[in-house]
Amino acid sequence: MMSLFSKSITLGKELRIEAEEFTQLRDYIYDKSGIYIADNRKYLLENRLANRLKNLNLKNFGEYYYYLQYDPGRQQELNKLFEAVTTNETSFYRNPPQIKVFQEKVLTDLLASIAAKGPKVLRIWSAGCSTGEEPYTLGIILHEVLKGEIGQWNIRITANDLSEAVLLSARRGVYTEYSLRTTPREIVSRYFTPEGGKFKIVPEVKQLVSFGQINLSDKTQCKRLERSHAVFCRNVIIYFDDDVKKRVMGSFYDNLLPGGYLLIGHSESLHNITRAFKPIHHPGAIIYRKET
Structure with missing residues (x-):
């Protein structure tokens, strides 16, 4: 598991998610919520989870995946994850x-x-x-x-x-x-x-x-x-x-x-x-x- 931690790449200030990390996080999200993130939407996880990594002081997406599975605060973080990957664009009397x-x-x-x-x-x-x-x-x-x-x-x-x-x-x-x-x-x-x-x-x-x-x-x-x-x-x-x-x-x-x-x-x-x-x-x- 630790070997995964080196696979995220920082380009400038932007954190990139590697293919193996994306697959692990995508499958984890699907298993926990039924939400499916297609291969061509890898950028969605990069953009929406960057602040979560920063707030948790994690270096890369491999560490974040490990956190979601084993950290004592994983249940609270799961709620933050759901919030990050869903869009809440709505209004009264919509449509x-x-x-x-x-x-x-x-x-x-x-x-x-x-x-x-x-x-x-x-x-x-x-x-x-x-x-x-x-x-x-x-x-x-x-x-x-x-x-x-x-x-x-x-x-x-x-x-x-x-x-x-x-x-x-x-x-x-x-x-x-x-x-x-x-x-x-x-x-x-x-x-x-x-x-x-x-x-x-x-x-x-x-x-x-x-x-x-x-x-x-x-x-x-x-x-x-x-x-x-x-x-x-x-x-x-x-x-x-x-x-x-x-x-x-x-x-x-x-x-x-x-x-x-x-x-x-x-x-x-x-x-x-x-x-x-x-x-x-x-x-x-x-x-x-x-x-x-």
């Missing part, structure tokens, strides 16, 4: 056409169906919730649709992510103007409180959302979650190879109640991954449904 379809068609139909059958219980899973913009958007939409009747419902939005750092931010519920760049102004005024130049989500929305860490590639962890009427997993499966995508979609299918809905990113597709869901075409969006 407005899809959100509009969910609010005006999918959610309306879902609420009517639940109310007609019995207890007014609604469960939504935001899988890969990042810093909380998506689940809080869903909470806002529920307030907008149900209005004064929301108190008659038992609602829980379960929001999960791989990174503890983004979950910490999500639980705070405080956002910059940039996070609200795609949010209607009247929504901002109704559901956010100005706070030191930022915007804090109101308690009525915050109380609908429960945050927790999860590895979507781990079917055992996914099975522990309460079953859902709708699953949101947008701009997440792009990190996975086909095997993990199929495993994750299987978990979503098992989690969804009959007739439940799956929403993925507008640039993502289930083509060649699964045919378990029925695609429903709407203007500007495709929504997938688990048939009854």
